[in-house]
Amino acid sequence: MFTSLAPRWRLVLLLAMAAALNYADRAAFSSVLPPLRAELGLSDTALGLMGSLFLWSYALASPVAGILADRYSRRMLVLVSLAAWSAVTLATGAAGGVLSLALLRIGLGVAESLYLPAATALLADHHDTTTRGRAMGLHSIGLNCGVVVGGAFAGYSAQHFGWRTGFVVLGLAGILLAVLARNGIVDAVKPAGAIHAARPTAGAALRYLMRVRSFYVLLLKTMLAGFTIWIFLSWLPLYFNEAFHMTLGAAGFAGTFMLQISTMLGIAGGGWISDRVARRSPRGRMLVLGLSYVCAAPFLLIFLQRPGFAAVIFAVSAFSFLRGLGEASEKPALCDVVPACFRSTALGLMNTCATAAGGVGVLLAGILKRGWGLESVFAGSAAIFIFAGVWLFIGYRSFMAGDIARARAFEAQPA
Template sequence: MTNTTPSKYYAWGLVALLWVVAFLNYFDRIMITSMRDPIVSEFGLTDAQFGLLTSVFLWSYGLLSPFGGFLADKYSRKKVIIFSVSIWSAVTLWTGFTSSFEEMLASRFFMGLSEACYIPAALALITDYHRGKTRSLATGLHMSGLYAGLAFGGLGGYIAEFYGWRSGFQVFGVFGILYSIFLLYYLKDVEKTVDGEAEDGEADLSPRLSLWGSMKNLFKAKSFLVLLFYFSVLGMANWLVYGWLPTFLKEHFHLDPGKAGFSATGYIQIGSFVGVILGGILADRWFAKNKKSRIYMIVIGFSVGAPFLFLMSSTTVFAVAILAMFVFGIARGINDANLMPVLRQIADNRYIATGYGFLNFISTIVGGIMVYVGGALKDAKVDLAVVYQVSALLMLIATLSLLAIKIKKNA
């Protein structure tokens, strides 16, 4: 079903509907990191093996992301979203019944494949409905669902402690399956044309799209390559945080698993909520005067946030670490509100979901490698603080590279 005259009420309602999906997208994937101790104990895993559970998820997620984005560009955002939600929820349910490390590894692989299709399709659909002055805020509000999923995913330690680690996967797997049925009736695709003309004057050639043609178009733009480099470093830093911060906090500040898991996600997500609203509103308002406002907002955010990531890994005072996590979260929120709108300004609108899929591809492949490397370095007695310090420096360099991006004349 398509919608040729999108109303502002449905456009914002869409953000609300997909916020729940975004929550599940990250909650289901990240819950495992704060359940480390009972899973390691039950299956007798090393740190490297436990890290591999997240790495395999990221590698499969990254490999399929461009294809998921391409299907959303060529066919239907709605169908890709519903397919993704239903399958990853079924896999989440399966995870709660796994009986061996190998079976859990397989479930994480298939979760990555199924979740890969969601974000490119969802952000493309939201920015189809939201243009100009509401695009960054709408994108940011949707991304805040991811933060909520990350924050509550940190409660996995408490779930495991009181109900057993399997129960969380079982309950939220069933909920996701039911919610995908609800989405089947309420999601609507929007035509790629507005008032008879394609957005930014580009023809609607979706039926003739090819993956190779999409790749050629995207990769010939130097600005897209800059964005790809930036996002790969961001993915490395983010997934080192997602995968190993609960362990880092537990060991360095002598926290119990529940408090460490919640602290590792909660403070960053609170900052991200602030950043995503602030970054979305400011970028949308600034956009009326400067078309590069969204790029500048990201640069400003991580020029401050990256040094605070370094501070978090260096301090011995937990209160200072909390402040540092909060500020880093603000920077990440500003980024998430503006990254897809920036992509819209540098890439052909016919390939937007595919383009975001390639960003996810490089980010998660690099991130997956670094999660595994983090575990291997930990086994080799290398302090995680050093890993975070190096990540912060690389993040600052990558952020400044965004200043080289050139936007389209009609963006």
């Protein structure tokens, strides 16, 4: 079945598998916070700092990763990143103390930063506007599936075999995939006479992006979303453990499954909606994204009532599904307003902003947890999503059409 797929869809499948491991390795840490706290004697603030170290190192390295993916082989960067972060994950299973664990979290951030700019641009290289939403949607499903698998597996392994076991298994799986995927992940053949066949400099990429107003819209949106989503990814498993006295395995599963399975279902439908909307007008992708955020936000207000488990399941699932419907349009929208030769740089900058904001969110949630409680932190995220939705609507009305036309004109220039 795998060999019968067209090469561009075979690429999507392999990148989705790599994406699943990418997020599984980072999600595993959140599911083993209780035994980590007990073994290493960490406070809630220190746990938040450990999560932030990964995000901040990822953020600092992402611009460089984007520049590299615009200048060199995107295929090679994907494979190197996959092998490197898997090796770091494997080593995490042997961490001997707080310092070594902190250094490994930083190393994981640097290694994983190479992946998304190269992989997303590689998908855009192989898929035009008629299939780009679905291709990137399937890739995003892999990312979200990885959060569920990584969180649940690490929590179960920690409960039955110790917290280190999950990291060892996930690390070995990534190294094996890096070896098996070498022939299926390929660079796209670029037209010889097109301007995007050349290797752009970082300065040229930044000069172009500074003039793309839609890029600023997406940049702020990704910061607001990253701030909020990383709070949920990092603290929801511990919330279930403490609020409902769930086991580590159950809390790791519940804290990731509800958040991510609904997002995956939303993305699956959202990718199809995104491509349908783009056939009429590519700028419609930003409208879909903004509407989904505004509709999703109110469901988080249920946390103000200190809800029961069933209510949390409903609210988080509805929020995640609606967010996923729009999220499938984010990266295709970026690819519509940025020429192919600058896309990885743009994606690297977006990753920087999202993860840097996420690191602040994770640390701030750890600080506020004692005084306010996680319920108030989760509920406050609703206001952030409503603001992001309104901001996206402004970008749709004011900037998107002109930026799309400018990107197409730029790509039509001779080298």
